[in-house]
Amino acid sequence: xxxxxxxxxxxxxxxxASLELGCNYxxxxxxxxxxxxxxxxxxxxxxxxxxxxxxxxxxxxxxEAEFIKSKFSFNLRKPSVQWSDTAEYxxxxxxxxxxxxxxxxxxxxxx
Amino acid sequence: GAVVSQHPSRVICKSGxxxxxxxxxxxxxxxxxxxxxxxxxxxxxxxxTSNEGSKATYxxxxxxxxxxxxxxxxxxxxxxxxxxxxxxxxxxICSAPTGGRAYxxxxxxxxxxxxx
Numbered sequence: 685x686x687x688x689x690x691x692x693x694x695x696x697x698x699x700x701a702s703l704e705l706g707c708n709y710x711x712x713x714x715x716x717x718x719x720x721x722x723x724x725x726x727x728x729x730x731x732x733x734x735x736x737x738x739x740x741x742x743x744x745x746x747x748e749a750e751f752i753k754s755k756f757s758f759n760l761r762k763p764s765v766q767w768s769d770t771a772e773y774x775x776x777x778x779x780x781x782x783x784x785x786x787x788x789x790x791x792x793x794x795x
Numbered sequence: 796g797a798v799v800s801q802h803p804s805r806v807i808c809k810s811g812x813x814x815x816x817x818x819x820x821x822x823x824x825x826x827x828x829x830x831x832x833x834x835x836x837x838x839x840x841x842x843x844t845s846n847e848g849s850k851a852t853y854x855x856x857x858x859x860x861x862x863x864x865x866x867x868x869x870x871x872x873x874x875x876x877x878x879x880x881x882x883x884x885x886x887x888i889c890s891a892p893t894g895g896r897a898y899x900x901x902x903x904x905x906x907x908x909x910x911x
Contacts, residue, residue: 718838722900727829728890730838772900783833783886785902 686711688777690786697765698794705760705789707749707775717758718776719749722788728774734758745769767795797823797893801903808879808910816874816906818889825891828872829900830864833886842887845872879910 689708697703709715717734732743739751749760758775770793775786798821808814818828826847831839843859845851845866853859861883863875872891876883888905 720839727841727844728831728839733838774900778833783839783888783905788900 686777686784688775688784688786690773690775690789692789693787694790694792696792696794699767700764701793703760703762703765703769703791705773705775705791707758707760707786709756709758709775709777709784711756711777711784716778717749717751718778719743719747719758719760720774720776722772722774724771731760731773765791765793767793769793797821797891797901799825799889799891799901799903801889801906803906804904805907806909808908810880810910811878813875813877814879814908816876816887816889816908818872818874818891818903820870820891823891823893824869825872826869827892828866829890830862830872830874831888831890833888839888842874847872876908879908881910884908884910 687710691706719731720728721731722728731747732741734741734751742748747762749758751758772788772790774788777784800819802817806814828845830842832842833839841854842857843851843853843864845864847866847869851864861877866872886907889903890900893901
């Protein structure tokens with residue numbers, strides 16, 4: 685079955701701390717991977733995506749993610765978080781005809 | 796947990812016809828529904844935001860007469876693609892805030908529309 689798991693439901697960090705949000709997936713076939721962010725009261729915004737090529741993907745706002753095929757993982761990282769990174773983060777996996785979202789991880793950054 | 800049920804999951808229609816996509820919130824009230832579409836090899840794009848009992852807010856470049864959104868109740872939001880054309884073929888997905896957390900959201904399973 686196709687699925688996406690985000691194991692961290694709620695992460696609380698102090699400013700300048702490093703961030704890593706886990707994302708594991710189960711998907712057959714060619715996989716496209718995404719990380720989206722949703723700030724309070726706003727719609728989804730794309731942070732980064734992976735379709736092929738270099739498995740280390742750099743996105744906006746200093747975020748990056750690494751696709752590790754052997755681990756079926758696509759973890760999101762940021763070396764130093766800011767208060768403005770407080771938001772909900774969604775990992776998504778899909779192919780040409782579908783898209784599956786994880787349940788999301790709420791990140792709270794304490795000033 | 797909160798679930799948004801989206802139907803149909805796949806639909807094929809002829810050019811010129813209309814297609815309705817439904818998103819129902821199960822076990823919670825969705826006062827707001829976000830509608831997105833995704834083109835191949837691209838990320839989701841917000842089309843519109845619907846609010847129960849009021850007109851939807853459309854993003855720039857989205858034709859409101861072509862993509863009719865209705866949010867008549869707290870548990871149902873619909874997107875109707877009118878006079879569909881092949882370029883409307885895409886993946887459509889809805890999302891609603893669940894209200895259980897300060898800003899938790901849940902997604903429908905998506906609809907793959909193919910216009911032939």
